[in-house]
Amino acid sequence: MTMHQIGFVLEQALGHLTHSKNLQSHAQLDPEIHAHWALVEFEAEGLSQRIPIYNSNWSVRAGLRAHRLLSNIARATTLDALFFHTQVPAVLAQHWLRRIPSIVSLDATPMQYDQLGEFYQHRTGAPSIESIKWRLNRDCYRAAKRLVVWAEWTKHSLVTDYGIDKGKIIVVPPGVTVREWLRPKPRSPLDGAIKILFVGGDLERKGGRLLIEAFRALRRPQLELHLVTKTVVPNEPGIFVHSNMAPNSRELIELYHQCDIFALPTFGDCLPMVLSEAGAAGLATVSTNLAGIPEIVQDRRTGLLVPPGDPAALTETLRTLLDNPELRIELGARAVQHVSNSYDAEKNAIRLFDLLKSVSSKQNRTEH
Incomplete structure (x- = not known):
């Protein structure tokens, strides 16, 4: 050897x-x-x-x-x-x-x-x-x-x-190490509250504030927004901030598994690694059509893409996923396959x- x-x-x-x-x-x-x-x-x-x-x-x-x-x-x-x-x-x-x-x-x-x-x-x-x-x-x-x-x-x-x-x-x-991120059992459209997840240290650049704006426009019973970020976010009903989660930690992986939609409406990124985490966890993903992102979030196949900085498009795209649980599950399943093959x-x-x-x-x- x-x-x-x-x-x-x-x-x-x-x-x-x-x-x-x-x-x-x-x-x-x-x-x-x-x-x-x-x-x-x-x-x-x-x-x-x-x-x-x-x-x-x-x-x-x-x-x-x-x-x-x-x-x-x-x-x-x-x-x-x-x-x-x-x-x-x-x-x-x-x-x-x-x-x-x-x-x-x-x-x-x-x-x-x-x-x-x-x-x-x-x-x-x-x-x-x-x-x-x-x-x-x-x-x-x-x-x-x-x-x-x-x-x-x-x-x-x-x-x-x-x-x-x-x-x-x-x-x-x-x-990501896909086997560590796979959800133990499939999601059900009847799991209760619909949870949107955002993961990004820089809330501004990653589009987190835009996402909060869309969440306010969509606000409805049993809808939650979970933000994993170091940025301080004021308390607001329905918004949960997780500021102490370490990368690849069991707590972070479990949060991915508990959520239904992953949203990263970033203004500036090359190929965010959180998108492969979301795909491996089987989450329907919404992100922006810039840089290398369309290669991992394939529009209408493994997720949905919106233009950067477009709150109306982001709100309507999220509404589509909220109203179509079967579409969420279908996109998530294809995302698992795509990430397993290439990421x-x-x-x-x-x-x-x-x-x-x-x-x-x-x-x-x-x-x-």
Whole structure:
């Protein structure tokens, strides 16, 4: 058996934290991989808060932190391959990509992120700065042996915006451990109160306030809105706020199982991982038709899509699901099948690890 020494450089921000934890969990199950973890923290704390550029530029901070972490690992072992997620810590660490066979994983290209930027408090720079940023990212993509993307939407941007050969790009979405999220027994349309679930730390960006507005318009007996969020929400009849639920926790999974509809009318997202959680739990889902979302919430097949920022469309779409329990159950059943086929974290982790072993210098030495 060949043992591959693989370094994982993982961004620790937003939804990437859950993806990171899933990779760490599943890497332990592959006997051919000895994983070395370089977890790149987002926050600038202590003295680093006072250093110009470093304290305000995530790409600079991530690149320098990745370099330091990789240097520590390289002093202790000889790495056969590297896996970067996202490209942010890889852009200023390209000498590592040239030294060690590497895969760069990303949920969105910088140009796509710029399009969603207003919802992430992100602004584009002067044209000269944007040109430098484009070249650095293009060179990073070229230096990688393979590129892994979360959605066909991202692959399209790499090909059309950065001129990358589509043959080196593989779509491997993140996901959930489906067997842990499956509901023990099917939903019944006669289960009592209808419960709508929202999960999102940033209530504003994820469309939570828009959802509250739609809930008020729909208010009827035995209708509940459950919000899993860190944002403070004033008390209101029919609205229940869950502020202390940990990702992948038993309490969170049980809440998914207790609800009937999942709603994420987000203004700015690439491919929210909560949508795969909702699908695995068999929930009829309402979300917005932007970025990679239509690939997981397939309109009128596994869920329903609305335009972002359209309260009337959101209200009417939710009304359709409230009035049609059979449609809710049908959409939820197809969502389970779709997520099981394409967004199962165990299956997709195996795909990633097999891909890493295929580019590993140890594998190539063995073949030659």
